[in-house]
Amino acid sequence: MSKLNVSVSPHIRSGVTTTGIMLDVIIALLPAFAASVWLFGARALYITAICVLTCVLGELAFELITKRELTVGDLSAVVTGMLLSFNLPVDIPEWQAVIGSLIAIVVVKQLFGGIGCNFANPALTARVIMLLSFAQTTAFTAPRGADLVGGATPLALIAQGDEDKLPTLFKMFIGERAGSMGETCAIALIVGFIYLLCRKVITWHTPVVFVGTVFLLSFLTSDFSLEAAMYQVLGGGLLLGAIFMATDYSTTPPTKWGKVLFGLGCGLLTFTIRRFGSYPEGVSFAILFMNILTPYISKLTARRPVGGVKAK
Amino acid sequence: MSHLKGISVPHRKNTAESAPVQMGAPTVAYYPTVQHIGAPAVPVVKAGDEVFVGTLIAEAGGFVSSPIYSGVSGKVKSVDGTLQPSGAFVPTVTVECDGLQTVDGSLAPPDVHDxxxxxxxxxxxxxxxxxxxxxxxxxxxxxxxxxxxxxxxxxxxxxxxxxxxxxxxxxxxxxxxxxxxxxxxxxxxxxxxxxxxxxxxxxxxxxxxxxxxxxxxxxxxxxxxxxxxxxxxxxxxxxxxxxxxxxxxxxxxxxxxxxxxxxxxxxxxxxxGMPLTEKCVTVAGGAVAKPQNVIAPIGTPVGEVFDFCGGFKSEPYKLLYGGPMMGIAIADKSAPVLKQTNGLIALTKDEAAVRPTTPCIRCGRCTNVCPLGLAPVAIAAANDATDMEALEKLKVNLCMECGCCSYVCPAKRPLVQQNKLAKASLRDWQNKKKEKETDKK
Structure with a gap:
């Protein structure tokens, strides 16, 4: 008999791995990915491929150059690439997509220590930097099936007072409206949400509280119009952000109540920016702002040791 | 809070239907004098003595201690130190069995009236x-x-x-x-x-x-x-x-x-009046040919118990005293069945594989499953920084080493293992602090 292993307990481990979790997120993103190709054409596929490839190669190159442990196999760079691409308009120039991806992976993720160490969501931060740097980041294109001529997003139309040009709620639901590639198809995002819940990758707390807060505040401030509140929920990047960005492990609180607070903060900020800001969309800024508050929320909502007695 | 938290683990209790099978005498039996929490028992037999099932071979070594009785009949071969899976070197009585399992004639029900x-x-x-x-x-x-x-x-x-x-x-x-x-x-x-x-x-x-x-x-x-x-x-x-x-x-x-x-x-x-001399042991795990419950005389080498269950159907990677969550790995098949041994588990490499550790992704699973609400990641960080005040505040001393945190960790980090180390260093530090305080007085 060969030698026995005598490492300490526990001797069995769950089958959940980092790579497995990332794979689940990728699978959950696939419906929205398919919808983006269906709505915006093959270019959506092309841009997503550019973002994913740049993120993966960027991470690999950075880790090779800095002689760090290679973590590129954990698929987290693929998730970042997909999320970034979903947050961009389909007509974004390729070189901008490449720069955005490198900002996400190298600047926001790796320079802060790599997976698990970044304090802000890489894809979101990159998107906000692009938004402030390149005009094209907000030049949205209308997808197939959309009646409107220009590329004004529903939230922009509401901000301009052009409510009569809004697509129907049904079209909003299936994604036939202007916006970023991956944010428009609500039903695909919800399918991904259900998948992540079933696989226990995320909990419901942040997404439900986030979206619920925006819905409730919009409802209360629009003379109790359910329709107006629904446009706020389905418009912009709310669902994409609430389901896939506000649930990122490293940049959000780990406990149940932490997640509720985080979602509440995101909802309040999103509503405030949309309602009172000059910019019609507020999800990215809201999540990013709450990312910064995460260490404090985590501390505030940390679990207390059960049965612990204060030291004398 | 209606229940304390915890995790779902695979049950694998396929031996539940198997009524325990009595095992006969082994060829040799080992009685380490530490089979309980507390002071080691003190051997009262010497090489050459004859012992029977139920004969006292070591008496309690203190108030918190327990006597040890022979589970076999035969002749004491030696009384000397052996290395235990816990890492301790303890006196051990070795008995060469005669295979007869003769019961000690002096045994009688105790007189209990108050x-x-x-x-x-x-x-x-x-x-x-x-x-x-x-x-x-x-x-x-x-x-x-x-x-x-x-x-x-x-x-x-x-x-x-x-x-x-x-x-x-x-x-x-x-x-x-x-x-x-x-x-x-x-x-x-x-x-x-x-x-x-x-x-x-x-x-x-x-x-x-x-x-x-x-x-x-x-x-x-x-x-x-x-x-x-x-x-x-x-x-x-x-x-x-x-x-x-x-x-x-x-x-x-x-x-x-x-x-x-x-x-x-x-x-x-x-x-x-028959003291504790045998133990029902669950013999199971992917490597065991015939998983079943066995009543084995205490002292039986685990190798003989596995042989009794048809040996191994595949190469065992780990042998355990107890269950896979908190059990102790055995290095040597001559280790005996002890009083506390409730399981002998032989895991295959697939079942017990230690996967590579990857960076923490701060998913929070460890703290969310801890029955006692501890924060293993924070404890590991404080321990790495030898920040004893922080460990004290994090209450690592409460950790009962159940292993939930390590089990669920997707990055396969050795969390409960770090808790154990942290507990030990915190205890040392607190003891030293106390000593200093008494010195001052």
């Missing part, structure tokens, strides 16, 4: 906590102020995967459990008995409910199938809603916890 004689009998019985901890039962039940005991909580949770020894006790030895309850009622004055059983054992729940109908003050609490229901604090909380606080013993909350097989063994000794 509390004092009951506790004295327990002290002689050699019974210790058979759930795995091995705390001497006489010490646990020997409470000075009997009025403090409000409930006796009987541990029938058996939350570790694979293990079914307690399950078999509840199915096969209900009468002895009942006798144990009546002994505690008579001599300890206890009137409330709560047995906690995980809901994955419907047969045991049925059997114990029918027992409860026959014994006043006994009730069954069905526990969720969430590991670690059998951990003392979790069990007490989930059965009585009382939380054993930091630094407290269960008795400080008016509770005594006793494992169901321990209770049955107490009753058997009082009735027959």
């Amino acid at each position: 509390t004092e004689s009951f506790i004295e009998a327990l002290r002689r019985s050699g019974v210790v906590g058979l759930g795995g901890a091995g705390f001497p039962t006489a010490v646990k039940l020997g409470v000075k102020d009997l009025s403090k005991i409000e409930h006796i909580v009987i541990n029938g949770a058996e939350c570790e995967p694979y293990l079914t020894g307690d399950t078999r006790t509840m199915l096969d030895r209900a009468e002895e459990i009942g006798e144990g309850i009546e002994l505690c009622r008579k001599y300890l004055g206890v009137s409330s008995f709560i047995i906690g059983i995980e809901k994955n054992k419907p047969g045991c729940i049925r059997e114990m409910r029918s027992l409860a109908a026959r014994h006043a003050g006994m009730r069954v609490t069905v526990l969720p199938s969430v590991y670690p229901q059998g951990a003392e604090k979790v069990l007490v909380y989930n059965t009585t809603k009382r939380m054993i606080k930091e630094g407290q013993l269960p008795i400080d909350q008016g509770v005594i916890v006793i494992n169901v097989t321990t209770l049955a063994s107490v009753a058997r000794y009082i009735k027959t």
Whole structure:
């Protein structure tokens, strides 16, 4: 008999791995990915491929150059690439997509220590930097099936007072409206949400509280119009952000109540920016702002040791 | 908070249906003098002495200690030190078996007529906590102020995967459990008995409910199938809603916890006078040819127990004393069945593979599953930084090493292992601090 292993307990481990979790997120993103190709054409596929490839190669190159442990196999760079691409308009120039991806992976993720160490969501931060740097980041294109001529997003139309040009709620639901590639198809995002819940990758707390807060505040401030509140929920990047960005492990609180607070903060900020800001969309800024508050929320909502007695 | 947290682990209790099979005498038996918590027992035999089943071979070495009896008949070959899986070097009595299993003729039921004689009998019985901890039962039940005991909580949770020894006790030895309850009622004055059983054992729940109908003050609490229901604090909380606080013993909350097989063994000794000499052991795991429950004489080398179960059908990668969540890995097949051994698990490489550790992704699973609300990641960071004040605040001393955090970690980080190290360094630091303070005075 060969030698026995005598490492300490526990001797069995769950089958959940980092790579497995990332794979689940990728699978959950696939419906929205398919919808983006269906709505915006093959270019959506092309841009997503550019973002994913740049993120993966960027991470690999950075880790090779800095002689760090290679973590590129954990698929987290693929998730970042997909999320970034979903947050961009389909007509974004390729070189901008490449720069955005490198900002996400190298600047926001790796320079802060790599997976698990970044304090802000890489894809979101990159998107906000692009938004402030390149005009094209907000030049949205209308997808197939959309009646409107220009590329004004529903939230922009509401901000301009052009409510009569809004697509129907049904079209909003299936994604036939202007916006970023991956944010428009609500039903695909919800399918991904259900998948992540079933696989226990995320909990419901942040997404439900986030979206619920925006819905409730919009409802209360629009003379109790359910329709107006629904446009706020389905418009912009709310669902994409609430389901896939506000649930990122490293940049959000780990406990149940932490997640509720985080979602509440995101909802309040999103509503405030949309309602009172000059910019019609507020999800990215809201999540990013709450990312910064995460260490404090985590501390505030940390679990207390059960049965612990204060030291004398 | 209705229940303390925990995790879902695979049950793998495929031996639950197998009534224990009696195993014969081994060729050789080993009796290390540490088979309990407390002072090592002191050998009272020397090489050449003849021993029988039930002969005292080592007497209790102190108040918190327990005597050790031979499980075999034969001749003492040697008394010298051996290395234990715990890493300690302890005196061990080796007995060459004659295969006859002759019972010691001097054994007789103890004279029990009051509390004092009951506790004295327990002290002689050699019974210790058979759930795995091995705390001497006489010490646990020997409470000075009997009025403090409000409930006796009987541990029938058996939350570790694979293990079914307690399950078999509840199915096969209900009468002895009942006798144990009546002994505690008579001599300890206890009137409330709560047995906690995980809901994955419907047969045991049925059997114990029918027992409860026959014994006043006994009730069954069905526990969720969430590991670690059998951990003392979790069990007490989930059965009585009382939380054993930091630094407290269960008795400080008016509770005594006793494992169901321990209770049955107490009753058997009082009735027959046969001390603890054999043990029902669950032999299971992917590498075992014929997984089953075996009643083996204490002292039997584990290799002989595995051989009795048809040997290995595939190469074992790890042999364990106890279950896969908290059991101890054995390095050598000559290690004996001990009093606390409730399982002998042989895991294949697939089952026990240690996957590479990757960076923490801060998913929070470890802290969210901890039954005691500890934060393993923060503890690991504080321990790496040797920040003892932080470890003190994080209450790492509460950690009961159940292993939930390590089990769920997707990055496969050695969390409970780091907790163990942190506990040890915190204890050292606190002791040193105390010494300094007394020096000043």
